[in-house]
Amino acid sequence: MIPALSIILIFQLVGEIATRSLDLLLPGPVLGLLLLVLSCSLRPALAELLRPVVNGILGHLSLFFVPAGVGVIAHLGQFRSDGLAVAVALAVSTALAIAAGALVFCAVVKWMGGPRE
Amino acid sequence: MTNAALIWSYLTEGPLLWLTATLLAYWAGDTFFRAMGRQSWANPVLCAVIILACVLGVTGTSYQTYFEGAQFVHFMLGPATVALGMPLYDNLHRVKKALLPLIAALLAGSITAVVSALAIAKAFGLSEVMLASLAPKSTTAPVAIGIAEGLGGEPTITAVLVLVTGIFGAIIATPLLNALKITDWRARGFSLGVAAHGIGTARAFQVNETAGAFAGIGMGLNAVLTAIIAPLALYLFQ
Numbered sequence: 001m002i003p004a005l006s007i008i009l010i011f012q013l014v015g016e017i018a019t020r021s022l023d024l025l026l027p028g029p030v031l032g033l034l035l036l037v038l039s040c041s042l043r044p045a046l047a048e049l050l051r052p053v054v055n056g057i058l059g060h061l062s063l064f065f066v067p068a069g070v071g072v073i074a075h076l077g078q079f080r081s082d083g084l085a086v087a088v089a090l091a092v093s094t095a096l097a098i099a100a101g102a103l104v105f106c107a108v109v110k111w112m113g114g115p116r117e
Numbered sequence: 118m119t120n121a122a123l124i125w126s127y128l129t130e131g132p133l134l135w136l137t138a139t140l141l142a143y144w145a146g147d148t149f150f151r152a153m154g155r156q157s158w159a160n161p162v163l164c165a166v167i168i169l170a171c172v173l174g175v176t177g178t179s180y181q182t183y184f185e186g187a188q189f190v191h192f193m194l195g196p197a198t199v200a201l202g203m204p205l206y207d208n209l210h211r212v213k214k215a216l217l218p219l220i221a222a223l224l225a226g227s228i229t230a231v232v233s234a235l236a237i238a239k240a241f242g243l244s245e246v247m248l249a250s251l252a253p254k255s256t257t258a259p260v261a262i263g264i265a266e267g268l269g270g271e272p273t274i275t276a277v278l279v280l281v282t283g284i285f286g287a288i289i290a291t292p293l294l295n296a297l298k299i300t301d302w303r304a305r306g307f308s309l310g311v312a313a314h315g316i317g318t319a320r321a322f323q324v325n326e327t328a329g330a331f332a333g334i335g336m337g338l339n340a341v342l343t344a345i346i347a348p349l350a351l352y353l354f355q
Contacts, residue, residue, distance in 0.1 A: 008196050008199050008200060009196060011202075012195050015199070026340065026341060026344075027198075027257070027259040027260050027340065028195070029194075029196075029198035029199055029259070030260070030340050030341075032195075032198065032202075033198055033202040035199075035202075036200075036202030036203065037202045037205050040202070040203070040206045041206065041209070047203065047207075050203065054200040057193070057197050057200045058197065058200055058201070058203070058204070058322060059322075061315070061318065061322060062147075062316070062319040062320075062323075063140075063143045063165075063190060064190055064194045064197050065162050065194070065280070065283070065316055065319070066142065066162060066187070067139060067183075068191060068258065068280055069162055069163075069165070069280055069284070070166055070170060070180065070183060070184075071180055071184070071276065071280075072277045072280050072281065073166065073170040073173075073180075074180035075273055075274070075276075075277045078273070078274060078277070082243055084241075085237070085238060085241030085243055086238070086243070086247070086251070086278070088237055088241070089234045089235075089241070089243075089251060090234065090254065090278065090282050091285060092233060092234075092237055093230055093231075093234035093237065093255075094255065094285050094289070094312050095289055095293060096229050096230075096233045097227075097229040097230035097233070097255060097308070098226070098286060098289070098290055098294070098308045098309055098312045098313070099293060099297060099308075100225040100226055100229040101222045101225055101226030101229075101304075101309075101311050101312060101335070102222070102294055102297065102299045102301075102304045102305060102308035103225075103297065103299070104221050104222045104225035104226075105218045105219070105221065105301065105303065106218075106299060106301055106304050108222070109215070112218070
């Protein structure tokens with residue numbers, strides 16, 4: 001568990017250092033994600049070493065959003081005047097984006113005549 | 118009475134109390150979610166947030182005090198993002214096979230998210246600061262905050278909008294995609310990851326492993342694309 005956890009933290013650390021020193025728009029952890037994929041592709045044994053810890057973390061991905069979510073309550077006052085407009089903009093645009101993404105994906109799969117899986 | 122007050126003041130000084138409370142609230146939320154047969158409206162993040170907000174309100178605890186304990190949980194967002202590389206690695210061959218649909222869906226979802234949000238906000242006459250804060254709301258929090266700052270938005274407002282977008286997306290995805298008769302798990306997961314970042318991805322993993330993997334890919338790709346699209350779209354609406 002400790003080697004796997006260390007390796008994951010090292011990927012994040014390298015990602016943070018690289019994005020900050022190179023002024024990339026990408027956040028450090030996303031670069032860390034790419035490093036993990038690259039490293040596992042080069043050394044498949046690494047994937048098996050990391051897998052148990054990764055599964056443990058991803059199994060409770062929702063938990064990690066809770067503290068930031070509580071922060072929403074602390075900032076609700078800022079939306080007193082614009083609340084309705086913001087709520088409509090968020091709700092409609094999110095629903096449209098999910099629909100557009102999924103429909104386009106299926107349309108292109110169909111157009112290519114590929115397997116639907 | 119004095120004793121209880123002493124214990125309380127001791128507890129509020131360390132991270133133990135609010136770290137425990139965060140885990141308990143999530144446990145309760147997750148139990149409720151399972152008990153409701155994994156219905157999307159019983160979102161465990163939403164349940165946990167409501168429970169904790171009530172507890173903080175009743176005990177008169179500030180968010181700063183709470184966050185001193187909860188920061189250990191919050192910190193795990195970084196390693197969790199790195200860990201999302203594993204389902205991507207496991208699905209690399211499927212990603213390569215579906216490259217064209219992925220690119221098309223990414224462009225459609227990302228542009229729709231930014232442009233429709235700005236169009237509605239503009240129609241309601243929201244301020245330019247609000248527009249700039251709103252533009253990157255479908256992308257993952259650290260990226261969204263960076264983009265909003267660059268556009269002259271308010272980072273704290275963006276953080277709130279990102280979270281609300283994620284929770285809303287996670288709640289409506291299943292009924293919406295069922296209504297549209299989308300059965301391809303790749304399409305369902307990917308579009309949710311693009312529109313509702315990490316919270317949508319977490320939701321997708323609860324429903325289906327493939328959907329979760331593709332949601333993680335969508336989230337990662339949209340983090341890059343929104344950084345390009347948001348400034349362009351905002352320029353159109355100013």
